[in-house]
Amino acid sequence: MEQREVVLYVRRRSLRCWRARRLLARKGYCFEVIDTTDGASSVTLKQLARSAYRETVPYIFVDQRPIGAFADIKALDRSGDLERLVRGEI
Secondary structure, three states, rough: OOOEEEEEEOOOOOOOHHHHHHHHHHOOOOOOEEEEOOOHHHHHHHHHHHHOOOOOOEEEEOOOOOOOOEHHHHHHHHHHHHHHHHHOOO
16 A cells, blocks of 8 residues: 655653654554654754644644644544555545
8 A cells, every 4th residue: 555654743751742752653654653742842842842833742633734643643544545645545
């Protein structure tokens, strides 16, 4: 399956972050995980806020396009739009 670049911003010990990782892994997607927990994460969170207009995690980007937090990912998965986004059809 051809897929777009998928990047997931997470924090350790976050149930929503764990669920987002599990959902993407269960779907069989290859994705990069960026941990925002460490002290250097303030720069990462500023980058996230600049490109997604929020500092909440988990947050997913598909092909450098901000998609949303866990609730958004889950809704997209239920509707089938997540698959189309990752494949580049949307």
